[in-house]
Amino acid sequence: MNKIFLTGALLPLISVMTAGAATINASGASFPAPIYQKWFEQYKAKTGIQVNYQGVGSGAGIKALTEGTVDFAASDAPMTDKQLAGLKVKAFHFPTVLGAVVLTYNIPGVTAKLRFSGPTVAGIFLGTITKWNDPKIKADNPGVNLPAKDNDILVVHRADSSGTSFIFTDYLSKVSPEWKSKVGASTSVQWPIGLSGAQNAGVAGLVRQTPNSIGYVELIYAVQQHMSYADIKNASGKWVTASFEGVTASAASAQMPADFRVSITDAPGDKTYPISSFTWMLIPSRIADPAKKKAITDFLNWMLTDGQKECEAMSYAPLPASVVAKEKQQIAQIK
Amino acid sequence: MASAAATTPIPGKSGVSSLSRRLRSGDEVAWLIVILFALSVLLITAVLVAELWVGSAAARHKFGFGFITSRVWNPVTDEYGAWPFLYGTVVTSVIALVISVPIGVGAAVFLSELAGGRLSDALTFLVELLAAVPSVIYGLMAIFTIVPAMRMYIGPGLKAAFGFLPIFQGPVYGVGYLTASLVLSIMIFPYIISVSREALLAVPREQREAALAVGATKWETTWQIVIPYARLGIIGSVFLAFSRALGETMAVTMVIGNDMTVHTSLLASGNTIAAVLANEFNEAIGAIHPAALIELGLVLFFLTLIINGMARLLILVTTGKGAHHG
Numbered sequence: 065m066n067k068i069f070l071t072g073a074l075l076p077l078i079s080v081m082t083a084g085a086a087t088i089n090a091s092g093a094s095f096p097a098p099i100y101q102k103w104f105e106q107y108k109a110k111t112g113i114q115v116n117y118q119g120v121g122s123g124a125g126i127k128a129l130t131e132g133t134v135d136f137a138a139s140d141a142p143m144t145d146k147q148l149a150g151l152k153v154k155a156f157h158f159p160t161v162l163g164a165v166v167l168t169y170n171i172p173g174v175t176a177k178l179r180f181s182g183p184t185v186a187g188i189f190l191g192t193i194t195k196w197n198d199p200k201i202k203a204d205n206p207g208v209n210l211p212a213k214d215n216d217i218l219v220v221h222r223a224d225s226s227g228t229s230f231i232f233t234d235y236l237s238k239v240s241p242e243w244k245s246k247v248g249a250s251t252s253v254q255w256p257i258g259l260s261g262a263q264n265a266g267v268a269g270l271v272r273q274t275p276n277s278i279g280y281v282e283l284i285y286a287v288q289q290h291m292s293y294a295d296i297k298n299a300s301g302k303w304v305t306a307s308f309e310g311v312t313a314s315a316a317s318a319q320m321p322a323d324f325r326v327s328i329t330d331a332p333g334d335k336t337y338p339i340s341s342f343t344w345m346l347i348p349s350r351i352a353d354p355a356k357k358k359a360i361t362d363f364l365n366w367m368l369t370d371g372q373k374e375c376e377a378m379s380y381a382p383l384p385a386s387v388v389a390k391e392k393q394q395i396a397q398i399k
Numbered sequence: 400m401a402s403a404a405a406t407t408p409i410p411g412k413s414g415v416s417s418l419s420r421r422l423r424s425g426d427e428v429a430w431l432i433v434i435l436f437a438l439s440v441l442l443i444t445a446v447l448v449a450e451l452w453v454g455s456a457a458a459r460h461k462f463g464f465g466f467i468t469s470r471v472w473n474p475v476t477d478e479y480g481a482w483p484f485l486y487g488t489v490v491t492s493v494i495a496l497v498i499s500v501p502i503g504v505g506a507a508v509f510l511s512e513l514a515g516g517r518l519s520d521a522l523t524f525l526v527e528l529l530a531a532v533p534s535v536i537y538g539l540m541a542i543f544t545i546v547p548a549m550r551m552y553i554g555p556g557l558k559a560a561f562g563f564l565p566i567f568q569g570p571v572y573g574v575g576y577l578t579a580s581l582v583l584s585i586m587i588f589p590y591i592i593s594v595s596r597e598a599l600l601a602v603p604r605e606q607r608e609a610a611l612a613v614g615a616t617k618w619e620t621t622w623q624i625v626i627p628y629a630r631l632g633i634i635g636s637v638f639l640a641f642s643r644a645l646g647e648t649m650a651v652t653m654v655i656g657n658d659m660t661v662h663t664s665l666l667a668s669g670n671t672i673a674a675v676l677a678n679e680f681n682e683a684i685g686a687i688h689p690a691a692l693i694e695l696g697l698v699l700f701f702l703t704l705i706i707n708g709m710a711r712l713l714i715l716v717t718t719g720k721g722a723h724h725g
Contacts, residue, residue, distance in 0.1 A: 124682045
C-alpha cells in the first residue's frame, strides 16, 4: 500500500523534472500564434525541444516577461521605453513575420472596391467624416455610386487590447496630426466613436452584419474569411491593394535601427502597403540556464532560415533578407 | 447535552472521561467542523474584499471618489472613470428585470396554480434547464437571432411607435443596451420562475380553500391571497435574478456593442463593468490600468452589497407590517 502511494507521488514529480529539461514557455501576441505553433511543432519534431506558446495577447505576454513567468514573449507592438525599463533583464526584439491591417466595409448597394487615403480613414475613425457620400470619400473614389441617404457611417473597432489596434492607430497617428494629439497610438486607446467587437472575429462579425459599417482586421484574417477590403493610398501617393508583396516592400524600405524597434507604417515606396508591421519575439539578453539558452538561440537560427519558408503557405509575409542578416548578428549577443 | 443524557453514568468514572465520551460521540466535533466551514466562507469573502481593496490602491489614490462619476476611459493617458460602465450595468439589469419579472412571476403562477402536477413538473424541469446553459451559448444565440431581429424589426418598430421618447431615438445597429437586456432577461427567467414557483407552492392549502370558501374566484384567490402570502419568496427571487444580471459577463459583452460612452437611448451601444473587465483585464499592463479595472470590480461588489442590503431592508419592512394579510 505504502509503496503504491510512494510511486504514485514520485511519478508526477519525476515527469515534471524530466519535462523541465527540454521545455520552454512563451506567451504573447495572438496574431502570429498560428505560425508560431507550426514552427514549434516542426522544431520539436526536429530536435525534441518543446516550446509551449500561449497566444494570450501582446500586453499579457509583455506582462508575463516582466514578471518572469515565461522564458520569452511575443508582441505585435514593440516594447515602449517605459516597458523596457520595467524589465529586470533587458530583452532583445527579434522580428519574426510581417502582418498588415486592412479596412473592411459593408455598404449595401456598393459592390465596387473602395479606396481611402490616410486622412480620410483618420476622419472616419475620428468622427469628423460621418456619411458615406462625404466629399472626401467621393474624392478618393471617383466614379463609385455612394449612397446619398441612409448613409451614416458606423465605425467598428476592437474592444480588447490588441496588436492590430496598435498597428492601425500607429498608422493613423502618422497620417493625421489630429489623431496623434487626440487619441495617440497604443494597443488600447480611447476611440472617439464607434462600437467594438472582441478579437478580429468580433469586428468582422459586426461589420458583416451591420449595413454602412467599416472596421479594421488583420489581412490574413480577411483573406481567409473572403472579406472585401479597401485599397489605401501610401506615402508615395500610389493606391495599393493589401498583399504580401506590399507588406514586404514596406519592411524592406524601413531604416532598421539596431534594436529592431521600428514602425513601418506609412512607409515610402511605390509598392508599399502603408498599414504594415513587424511582429516581434522578445528574448531576454541573458539566459541563465545554458540548456535553455542553446535551445532558444538554435530555434532563432532555425526560424530565420527554415522557419521563414513556412510563411507563405500560412499566409504570413516573410522577413526581407537584410533584416534576417541583421538578426543573426543579434543572436550572437544573447549571453 | 443530548449525549450526556443518552449515556448512562458509569460508576467510578469522573468528568474527564465523560468529556472524551462526548467527543467520541460526535456532537462537539460536529459543531467545531461545521462552524469551521461557516467561518471559512466568511474568510473567503473577507479575502476577496481585501484583494480588491489592495489591488485597486493605485487607482483609488489617483482618482478618489471622482472615479465613480468620471466618464473618461483612456489607457493612453492613464485616466479612468467608472460612470459609463456603472450606468450600463444598472440600465441593462433593471430593464432585464422589467421584462422578466412580470413574465416570470406569471409563469410561476401558471406552474403552481393552474398546471396539473405532471405538466407543471415537466415544464419546471425544462425551465430549470435554461439555467444550465452556459452564458457564452446565450451570447452566440443572441448574435445570430436577437441582434438581427433588433436591427430589422424590433428597433425600427419601437422607433416608429415611441420615437418621441428619448430612450428610443438614434440609429439602430442591432447591438446595444436593449439587446443586452433581452438576453439578460432570458438568462434570469429560470431563477425567477423556479424560486417563485417554490414560494407559491409553499402557500398552505388552507389559505386557498378559505378564500374559495368565501366565494372568491380562482383569479381573485391567486392575485389577492396566494401571491401576497408568497411575497417574500417572490421578492427574494427577484433580487437573486438582479444579482445574476449585474454580474453577467460573456453574453452581455457579445451583444452590447462595447461603446465607452453614456447614451440615453436604449437602442444605442454601451458597456458594463463585467464586459469591460472581461475584455481588458488580460492585457492591461502598467501601474494604473489593472488597478482601475480592479477598482471597477470593487465598485460592482459594493453595488451588489447595497442592492442586497436594500432587499433585506425591504423584507424587514414588509415582515414588520405583517406579510399575511387579507
